């Protein structure tokens with residue numbers, strides 16, 4: 001069975017060869033199995049966003065191997081990387097970038113239509129996901145009519161809309177109270193168990209990281225057990 005994510009020997013230096021060269025990753029390695037939820041802990045500036053962007057094929061490392069759901073992504077063409085991002089990876093960023101003109105339901109339906117799903121199936125899946133995070137009563141609200149935490153939950157559902165193999169998230173429960181945060185995390189764990197979704201979740205929340213299957217720490221450019 002292939003892993004959701006495999007990173008080997010990932011290196012990244014910003015401004016190489018210049019006086020202000022900064023080596024952020026120096027051989028980082030990580031395996032996220034299917035159905036596994038892994039926490040990523042790092043002090044500010046350690047390179048957490050850089051690592052998430054590299055794993056999400058948004059940034060290219062200087063060296064190293066990347067596999068997404070078993071498929072090699074390092075050195076792959078732009079077309080292949082775009083397909084992997086669209087079909088295999090779900091992202092949750094700190095800023096949600098929901099589509100402001102569309103309702104919560106539409107924000108979760110639209111990525112599925114773009115990926116070729118029929119509208120009936122797409123709406124059913126969106127309703128199920130939004131229900132899992134307690135938003136059944138907000139389906140018709142636009143982002144501006146939702147609280148910050150509600151927007152974050154819509155972004156969570158949108159990231160999972162196309163049933164990705166890998167979820168990459170940066171503080172996905174940052175704006176949520178402990179009860180709601182638990183509920184969103186329960187939904188994530190249930191989806192991981194049900195569908196084999198693998199997740200890499202950056203967080204400073206100790207309570208949350210205790211509930212992960214495993215935690216890794218980014219330290220001096222490499223990943224060590226947390």
Ligand SMILES: Nc1ncnc2c1ncn2[C@@H]1O[C@H](COP(=O)(O)OP(=O)(O)OP(=O)(O)O)[C@@H](O)[C@H]1O
Nearest residue numbers: 014015022024042043044045046047048049050051
């Ligand atoms: N494009 C860039 N050019 C030069 N340096 C950069 C660039 N992007 C990030 N850096 C530097 O690389 C280091 C790692 O940045 P990164 O954004 O990955 O950190 P982070 O761990 O996500 O931090 P935070 O938790 O504060 O968001 C930082 O010191 C940052 O200043």
